[in-house]
Amino acid sequence: MPEAILRVFRGNAEGGAHAEYRVPLAPGMVVLDALHSIQAHQAPDLAVRWNCKAGKCGSCSAEVNGRPRLTCKTRMDSLPLDRPITISPMKAFPVLKDLVTDVRWNYEVNRKIPPFQPRPGVQWKMEQADVDRVQEFRKCIECFLCQNVCHVLREHHENAHFAGPRFFVRTAALEMHPLDGASRTRLLREQMGLGFCNITKCCTEVCPEEIHITDNAIIPLKERVVDEFYHPMRLLTSRFRRK
Amino acid sequence: MTPPYETHEHDVLIIGAGGAGLRAAIEALAHGASVGIVCKSLLGKAHTVMAEGGVAAAMGNVDAADDWRTHFRDTMRGGKFLNNWRMAQLHAQESPERVRELEQWGALFDRTPSGDILQRAFGGHTFKRLCHVGDRTGLEMIRTLQDRGVQLGIDVYMECTVTRLLKDGDRIAGAFAYWREQGRFVIFKAKSVVIATGGIGKAWKVTSNSWECTGDGMALAYEAGAELLDMEFVQFHPTGMVWPPGVQGILVTEAVRGEGGILRNKDGERFMQKYDPKRMELSTRDVVARSIYTEVKEGRGSPHGGAFLDISQKPADYVKRKLPSMYHQFKELADVDITKGPMEVGPTCHYMMGGIRVDAETARSSVSGLFAAGEAAAGLHGANRLGGNSLSDLLVFGRRAGAAAADHAKNSAPPSIDPAQIAEAEREMLAPFERAEGDSPYAIHHDLQEMLQSHVGIFRIEADLRHALEELEKLKSRAARVRVEGSRLFNPGWHLARDLRCMLTVAEAVARGALARRESRGAHSRIDFPQLDDAWGKKNIVTAKRDGAMTLAEVPVRDLPEDLKQILAEEK
Numbered sequence: 001m002p003e004a005i006l007r008v009f010r011g012n013a014e015g016g017a018h019a020e021y022r023v024p025l026a027p028g029m030v031v032l033d034a035l036h037s038i039q040a041h042q043a044p045d046l047a048v049r050w051n052c053k054a055g056k057c058g059s060c061s062a063e064v065n066g067r068p069r070l071t072c073k074t075r076m077d078s079l080p081l082d083r084p085i086t087i088s089p090m091k092a093f094p095v096l097k098d099l100v101t102d103v104r105w106n107y108e109v110n111r112k113i114p115p116f117q118p119r120p121g122v123q124w125k126m127e128q129a130d131v132d133r134v135q136e137f138r139k140c141i142e143c144f145l146c147q148n149v150c151h152v153l154r155e156h157h158e159n160a161h162f163a164g165p166r167f168f169v170r171t172a173a174l175e176m177h178p179l180d181g182a183s184r185t186r187l188l189r190e191q192m193g194l195g196f197c198n199i200t201k202c203c204t205e206v207c208p209e210e211i212h213i214t215d216n217a218i219i220p221l222k223e224r225v226v227d228e229f230y231h232p233m234r235l236l237t238s239r240f241r242r243k
Numbered sequence: 244m245t246p247p248y249e250t251h252e253h254d255v256l257i258i259g260a261g262g263a264g265l266r267a268a269i270e271a272l273a274h275g276a277s278v279g280i281v282c283k284s285l286l287g288k289a290h291t292v293m294a295e296g297g298v299a300a301a302m303g304n305v306d307a308a309d310d311w312r313t314h315f316r317d318t319m320r321g322g323k324f325l326n327n328w329r330m331a332q333l334h335a336q337e338s339p340e341r342v343r344e345l346e347q348w349g350a351l352f353d354r355t356p357s358g359d360i361l362q363r364a365f366g367g368h369t370f371k372r373l374c375h376v377g378d379r380t381g382l383e384m385i386r387t388l389q390d391r392g393v394q395l396g397i398d399v400y401m402e403c404t405v406t407r408l409l410k411d412g413d414r415i416a417g418a419f420a421y422w423r424e425q426g427r428f429v430i431f432k433a434k435s436v437v438i439a440t441g442g443i444g445k446a447w448k449v450t451s452n453s454w455e456c457t458g459d460g461m462a463l464a465y466e467a468g469a470e471l472l473d474m475e476f477v478q479f480h481p482t483g484m485v486w487p488p489g490v491q492g493i494l495v496t497e498a499v500r501g502e503g504g505i506l507r508n509k510d511g512e513r514f515m516q517k518y519d520p521k522r523m524e525l526s527t528r529d530v531v532a533r534s535i536y537t538e539v540k541e542g543r544g545s546p547h548g549g550a551f552l553d554i555s556q557k558p559a560d561y562v563k564r565k566l567p568s569m570y571h572q573f574k575e576l577a578d579v580d581i582t583k584g585p586m587e588v589g590p591t592c593h594y595m596m597g598g599i600r601v602d603a604e605t606a607r608s609s610v611s612g613l614f615a616a617g618e619a620a621a622g623l624h625g626a627n628r629l630g631g632n633s634l635s636d637l638l639v640f641g642r643r644a645g646a647a648a649a650d651h652a653k654n655s656a657p658p659s660i661d662p663a664q665i666a667e668a669e670r671e672m673l674a675p676f677e678r679a680e681g682d683s684p685y686a687i688h689h690d691l692q693e694m695l696q697s698h699v700g701i702f703r704i705e706a707d708l709r710h711a712l713e714e715l716e717k718l719k720s721r722a723a724r725v726r727v728e729g730s731r732l733f734n735p736g737w738h739l740a741r742d743l744r745c746m747l748t749v750a751e752a753v754a755r756g757a758l759a760r761r762e763s764r765g766a767h768s769r770i771d772f773p774q775l776d777d778a779w780g781k782k783n784i785v786t787a788k789r790d791g792a793m794t795l796a797e798v799p800v801r802d803l804p805e806d807l808k809q810i811l812a813e814e815k
Binding site: 012026027028029030039040041044045046047048049050051052054055057058075096097098100104107110115116124126128131134135139141142174177 | 290346351354361377399454493577732
């Protein structure tokens with residue numbers, strides 16, 4: 001039977017190294033299948049997160065040959081099998097063990113975003129066309145691959161001042177909800193660090209749900225912030241008020 | 244009380260953070276209780292996230308003639324009248340309000356031209372009834388509920404597994420658990436516990452279920468003395484993927500058929516014509532699953548042992564809009580473009596109709612302070628569940644369980660926990676590390692899956708079921724000597740060793756129930772008793788632990804009140 005060689009990171013918060021495993025190939029096999037095979041036959045304590053194995057839950061994120069991917073959707077036959085496949089944990093998050101990283105920070109950021117707040121006396125009617133653009137954002141499966149590749153987090157570690165693409169998408173879903181009455185622009189500017197994003201679109205490239213994170217969420221949010229805080233007329237009126 | 248252990252105290256402890264658990268948490272909090280919710284995975288990854296087709300609620304947005312009575316009748320008929328009728332009634336009456344509530348919390352369902360929530364057709368439902376978001380309805384639901392719960396202030400204990408319920412005499416006192424990350428033990432003290440742990444599919448080889456669905460809640464409740472009900476009824480969803488091998492069992496939503504998908508065998512024959520000419524592809528799941536299985540068994544299957552399911556007669560952008568995740572799933576995992584050609588599908592173990600026996604109004608189990616909701620509870624679906632009735636079940640009975648658990652807590656004194664129970668729970672968890680030899684948990688799990696798949700599947704027969712019970716004894720003794728390698732730090736082998744015991748307990752209840760029920764009804768098909776039997780139609784089977792042994796008892800199905808009888812008699 002043909003085999004693949006996987007180099008899988010084994011280690012914890014203190015450090016570690018890649019270990020090599022040979023795995024028999026099967027038709028249509030994905031990287032997560034190979035990891036499960038290693039667990040079942042070679043390394044029962046290999047730590048991997050997964051749930052649905054169908055690209056719907058966003059649990060099995062890792063870096064395959066340096067590229068952030070869902071391992072359940074990465075076909076082995078899409079990779080060069082003549083050399084070892086390297087599998088590493090997401091780099092932007094602290095390693096707990098092997099491929100499992102500490103992603104709790106994301107849940108803390110999420111908590112800060114004010115929830116959906118229907119406008120008073122609203123009628124619960126919406127056009128599909130108005131719902132469409134928000135439904136794009138609500139496809140997000142929280143795999144955190146966008147957070148993982150964003151250089152503001154990955155290289156500059158601005159976690160204290162920057163919420164990351166996932167939470168711009170979530171905020172955009174709330175801001176653009178046809179019946180929402182709250183405003184989150186001040187939060188975006190002052191606490192979520194929207195200004196740090198310089199639109200390199202790395203997040204959009206890795207999104208397994210193909211959400212146009214930069215074009216449809218981040219740029220419109222930037223425009224909202226500009227409208228609210230830097231609009232020439234508003235600046236003028238606020239100057240008058242100050243006097 | 245127990246100084247060496249990390250301890251948390253809540254009025255209400257909820258085990259499981261899928262739809263039922265989160266809805267229960269929100270309600271318990273609204274009733275003034277302090278609430279903790281424990282889940283094996285990260286928040287938002289529970290199996291609800293995989294629900295695709297929709298949530299059934301008789302809102303009448305598309306078919307104005309729909310009302311709760313028709314939904315009630317469909318549910319009872321689908322369940323072959325073994326359902327707890329009061330649950331079916333409450334479910335049909337309350338689900339529209341539960342869906343509207345989700346919308347008010349920010350969920351965005353697909354819309355009708357007049358701006359209301361759009362509803363689609365599904366098997367066994369007389370009218371277009373399933374509120375949906377393309378084919379990712381479960382994701383929308385779980386995000387809405389988790390955001391709501393977190394904002395309201397529930398305490399979430401993620402990646403934490405409960406291994407034992409703790410008791411104070413006859414009443415519930417809390418739970419013993421471990422953190423998956425560090426392997427440290429933790430104790431939860433609670434006046435009420437709600438079990439919302441979902442299903443048991445991972446005990447079978449071909450399943451749509453994730454690693455989490457190992458019957459934990461049912462096994463924990465059983466060990467704590469609670470009664471289980473209808474354990475013989477396991478739903479095989481007619482359409483799972485069959486190829487390639489790694490994706491075998493992954494769900495293909497019933498919405499494909501709801502949107503007009505057609506089933507054919509290898510000869511191009513639309514075979515549902517033979518099995519249910521009236522409802523065709525939109526027959527109930529038990530019927531469609533048996534039909535596909537029979538076609539394959541009789542040599543008319545597709546190349547990889549399934550049937551062809553075709554939606555390519557619909558316009559490509561319609562398919563991509565209404566079934567986006569199916570489109571991607573097949574394209575990326577099976578190299579099939581479903582807008583151009585058929586999918587290959589076959590039955591996959593999907594849902595457990597049976598579970599913890601509960602009171603309809605309060606979701607209370609037979610143990611004081613212990614409640615259950617969602618797939619872990621039994622009664623609503625009877626012998627077969629209709630698609631879409633699970634998501635509505637989660638909402639209706641999750642809410643009821645949360646309210647009742649909070650009320651129970653208000654009227655209860657804080658429990659005390661006997662340290663001996665805790666010592667025993669810890670000893671049990673650490674034993675697998677101390678063995679020099681013994682089977683790997685993966686090997687035992689593999690053998691259990693193979694055995695159930697071949698002996699306790701869609702079609703059952705006495706000899707197979709007896710063989711299954713013998714094999715289960717062997718597997719149980721192997722599991723009692725399981726050996727775990729490595730440390731307690733995030734060790735999936737260790738985690739599986741514990742989950743395995745739950746699967747074995749529940750599998751035994753399924754096999755015993757299936758052996759006892761000598762008829763075919765809904766999802767339970769006996770080759771040796773192929774007909775419905777009226778006498779069995781008046782009985783449910785209750786499973787409980789008595790004097791250390793699994794015992795079964797037959798209990799009469801409660802008689803319907805006249806007004807509900809009237810509804811069932813109406814033809815529609």
